[in-house]
Amino acid sequence: MSRFGLGWQVPSALAGLALGGLLVFFGCARTPPPAAARVTGVVTFEGRPLAGGTVVFIPDPDRTAEGKLHTATADGNGRFVLAEGTAAVRPGWYRVALADPPGSEWGYLFPSELRRPDKSGIEREVKAGHDHHFDFLIELSR
Numbered sequence: 001m002s003r004f005g006l007g008w009q010v011p012s013a014l015a016g017l018a019l020g021g022l023l024v025f026f027g028c029a030r031t032p033p034p035a036a037a038r039v040t041g042v043v044t045f046e047g048r049p050l051a052g053g054t055v056v057f058i059p060d061p062d063r064t065a066e067g068k069l070h071t072a073t074a075d076g077n078g079r080f081v082l083a084e085g086t087a088a089v090r091p092g093w094y095r096v097a098l099a100d101p102p103g104s105e106w107g108y109l110f111p112s113e114l115r116r117p118d119k120s121g122i123e124r125e126v127k128a129g130h131d132h133h134f135d136f137l138i139e140l141s142r
Contacts, residue, residue: 035129036088039070042078043098045110045138049078052101055136057082057094057124058117064092089126096122098136109140 039057043050053074059067067090072080082089095117100110113119124134 036090037126037129038131039082039089039126039134040132041080041134041136043074043080043136043138044078045100046140049076050074050098050100050138051076051078053078054097054099054101055080055082056097056099056117057089057126058097060093060095060123062093064094066090067092067094070094091126091128093123093125096120096124096134096136098122098138111138111140114138 041055043053043055045053051074055072055074057070059069070082070089072082074080097117097120098114114122122136124132126132
């Protein structure tokens with residue numbers, strides 16, 4: 001038995017458990033979330049920038065436990081930047097969907113499967129703390 005200065009005794013095993021519990025409680029901080037990443041890219045369709053097209057990244061439910069859907073609109077050169085908060089995306093695997101701009105001349109030619117992340121077959125991994133650049137080159141076989 002160990003003796004504390006208050007005139008009472010506590011079994012050593014109990015004192016050890018209490019001390020161990022305090023060390024775990026105060027000594028183990030939560031693991032910080034993985035560093036977010038920046039994701040940019042370019043989308044082209046039949047060799048031309050997909051100006052005004054939409055890029056969607058959805059967390060892959062088979063590989064990524066959590067995350068938000070990210071969307072971006074391609075600029076006049078087909079460039080896009082995905083953003084969450086301060087232009088950052090959580091690490092993990094994403095399914096990707098691409099869509100032509102509403103009312104575009106590509107409307108009937110653009111592959112409808114690309115508009116659905118579960119059908120597009122496009123997947124990308126975003127790694128913690130890295131800048132990523134993904135090019136999506138859409139060419140239809142004639």
